[in-house]
Amino acid sequence: SSELTQDPAVSVALGQTVRITCQGNSLRIYSASWYQQKPGQAPVLVIYGKNSRPSGIPDRFSGSTSGTTASLTITGAQAEDEADYYCNSRDGSGKRFFGGGTKLTVL
Amino acid sequence: EVQLLESGGRLVQPGGSLRLSCAASGFIFSNYAMSWVRQAPGKGLEWVSVINGGGEETYYEDSVKGRFSLSRDNAKNTLYLQMNGLRAEDTAVYYCAKGRLWSPLQDDVFDIWGHGTMVSVSS
Numbered sequence: 001s002s003e004l005t006q007d008p009a010v011s012v013a014l015g016q017t018v019r020i021t022c023q024g025n026s027l028r029i030y031s032a033s034w035y036q037q038k039p040g041q042a043p044v045l046v047i048y049g050k051n052s053r054p055s056g057i058p059d060r061f062s063g064s065t066s067g068t069t070a071s072l073t074i075t076g077a078q079a080e081d082e083a084d085y086y087c088n089s090r091d092g093s094g095k096r097f098f099g100g101g102t103k104l105t106v107l
Numbered sequence: 108e109v110q111l112l113e114s115g116g117r118l119v120q121p122g123g124s125l126r127l128s129c130a131a132s133g134f135i136f137s138n139y140a141m142s143w144v145r146q147a148p149g150k151g152l153e154w155v156s157v158i159n160g161g162g163e164e165t166y167y168e169d170s171v172k173g174r175f176s177l178s179r180d181n182a183k184n185t186l187y188l189q190m191n192g193l194r195a196e197d198t199a200v201y202y203c204a205k206g207r208l209w210s211p212l213q214d215d216v217f218d219i220w221g222h223g224t225m226v227s228v229s230s
Contacts, residue, residue, distance in 0.1 A: 033216045035152070042202055042220040043144075043152065054218060086152050090215035094166035096142070096154040 004032075004087055004099035011105040012077045020072045020102045022087030032070035032087045034063060037101075043086065047072055074104075082106045109133035109219050111203045116224030123193050123228070129186040129203030129221060137161070137181035140206035142217060143188050145199035145226075155201070156188065160209035170196075193228045200225050 004024040012018035022032055031050060035043040045054050047063035060075045070089075074081055087099040115127040129141070143155040156167045156177040165177045176189040186203055201224050204217035 030215065035217070037152075042222050043217075044220070045216065045218050048207075048216040048218070084151075088152075088154075088215060088217070092212075094157065094164075094211050095168065096157065096215045098144075098152040098154060101151040 004089060004097060006085075006087060006099035006102045008100065009103045009105065011107055012074070013107050014079065015076055017073065017075045018077055018104065020074075020085050020104065022070045022072075022099045023068055024089060024099075025068055026089045026091055026097075027065055027068050027070050029092075030089045032063070032065065032089050034061075034070075034072045035086045035088065036081075037084045037086065038082075046085075077104075077106050079106050109205070111205065111219060111221035113201065113203050113221045113224040116201060116226045118227045118229065119193055120230050121194060121228055124189070124191045125193065125226060127188040127190065127201055127203075127224060127226070129188075131184045131186065131203075131205070134205070134219075136179075136184040138209055140209060140211040140214070141179060141186045142204045142206060142211075143177065143186075144202045144204050144217065144220075145197075146202070146223075147196075147199040150199075153199070157206070157211040158186070159211055164211070166211060190226070193226075195228050198226060198228045 033048040037043040051063045090096045112130045142157040158177045162179045174192040203221040205219040208214040
């Protein structure tokens with residue numbers, strides 16, 4: 001199956017830790033990558049591979065996978081982390097697909 | 108600086124055609140797979156198509172297969188998306204995105220994104 005499922009919305013208190021999850025059968029084989037998108041802006045890669053961050057992404061962002069569930073964790077969420085977050089993976093045929101996205105609210 | 112600049116989006120009638128372009132700079136264009144990802148107004152991201160670094164291998168999302176054609180000109184550092192038979196449901200911002208490797212079968216990460224170009228399909 002090529003579906004990736006995300007919770008539509010998650011909230012976190014400022015400075016607390018939040019986990020955003022992404023579920024799909026392809027994650028047993030292929031790693032998820034995670035993208036942050038703020039209103040009116042293009043997506044930005046925040047996590048890829050087992051748990052790699054592009055340069056410039058704060059180390060409060062981390063990733064993990066267990067079975068068919070990938071997680072993006074923000075440890076000590078900041079106001080600027082409020083955004084939509086999308087997971088992405090692929091199947092063996094070359095096709096890619098995104099989860100439906102999670103809207104993160106920082107309270 | 109690594110940059111992707113999309114162009115070509117506009118209002119087009121249903122059944123019409125459009126060609127999007129993505130001009131790349133700041134990296135060796137031919138070394139990387141390139142993709143198009145779209146986002147309908149108020150909706151999530153949807154992958155559309157990917158092409159390998161040499162331009163010989165392409166893959167498409169099922170709803171655009173047979174209507175869209177992805178190509179690249181490595182001498183001009185430019186990616187193209189030819190869109191035919193456009194439908195209202197193709198209305199979206201279309202983003203060009205760079206892959207991390209030459210082959211799309213080895214990696215699915217989009218490490219650099221353009222700012223997008225808007226395609227509207229309506230009569």
